[in-house]
């Protein structure tokens with residue numbers, strides 16, 4: 103059933119660290135062999151052994167229209183015929199920047215890069231350059247890519263020390279990153295009090311989706327907006343997942359809170375590598391060549407990636423009903439879990455993002471998220487996989503719905519999840 107995947111994984115491990123080019127793909131926390139994918143269309147992916155699976159990973163978010171959307175593929179095909187990259191400006195980059203400022207009015211000025219990691223790294227450099235301050239507050243459990251300064255965990259004396267969360271990151275690089283607690287205003291306030299005039303920015307996932315899905319508590323984002331403003335710090339929304347996912351205008355439209363800078367990735371590339379950072383004109387004009395904050399990229403604004411992203415955004419723009427449709431499907435899965443599992447499982451959902459946590463506590467932050475039983479999650483994941491459903495191979499990742507998931511897909515998914523949860527003692 104997964105013979106070919108097993109062979110490929112064995113071969114992969116000889117020449118690729120852990121056999122994968124991004125760690126979560128290795129299925130390490132669910133104890134299975136990763137499926138090697140041969141193709142994907144709509145809501146379905148097909149692995150190299152010919153198994154067809156209903157996909158709720160959607161490449162970790164970009165696949166909002168499902169895989170291989172014909173209009174997106176056509177634009178990519180057309181773009182390829184004109185050459186793959188020039189290292190010079192193109193018209194589509196202008197169209198992209200104009201469209202972004204229309205869909206997300208806070209992004210008056212934006213720059214394209216090639217990944218979410220690069221976008222957040224650059225936004226933080228910009229915030230530091232603009233405010234001429236060094237310190238940045240991030241939240242435990244939020245992920246902002248793998249740049250040195252953001253791979254941080256709180257040290258033992260949390261208020262004063264942060265330590266690297268990865269080998270190879272010098273502690274000097276993380277000294278200026280302060281780790282606060284999600285949905286806990288006091289932890290943020292304490293940092294502002296202890297570091298007067300030194301905090302450049304607060305960076306946050308406006309709805310956290312990298313510790314599983316954890317929505318912001320009512321008032322939390324408004325609080326961040328207020329305290330940053332009061333202290334001359336910038337508010338950075340990392341909308342790499344939430345951008346174009348919660349609404350066409352992202353979490354900032356969904357929650358009506360406007361950040362100073364925004365970072366995008368995933369959906370904005372339509373399945374190709376793009377990241378974006380942008381915001382207020384006055385801030386963004388500090389970036390080179392206008393200002394002293396250096397940032398560059400050989401493949402930035404790549405014509406093929408821009409074609410895929412632009413077409414994806416245009417499709418979303420032309421059919422805003424997509425959000426309601428996706429939310430209805432996600433809600434059916436949510437309701438199924440609640441009905442079948444009662445309070446043995448916590449299900450968090452916001453729009454078309456959801457997570458099942460195998461814990462009876464309400465998950466509102468990192469501490470409560472990690473109270474969930476990852477062994478149960480691994481069994482759930484394996485059961486779904488064996489019944490034709492590809493969910494995130496980690497307790498701490500979201501389930502992504504797409505517009506391509508059919509009623510029948512959702513029906514099947516609900517039945518399999520219900521069967522699993524009822525079978526749990």
Ligand SMILES: *Cc1c(COP(=O)(O)O)cnc(C)c1O
Nearest residue numbers: 217218219245246247342343367
């Ligand atoms: C995925 C993600 C990133 C990193 O993006 P990459 O394209 O993987 O570098 C940053 N922030 C958030 C919120 C993400 O979900």
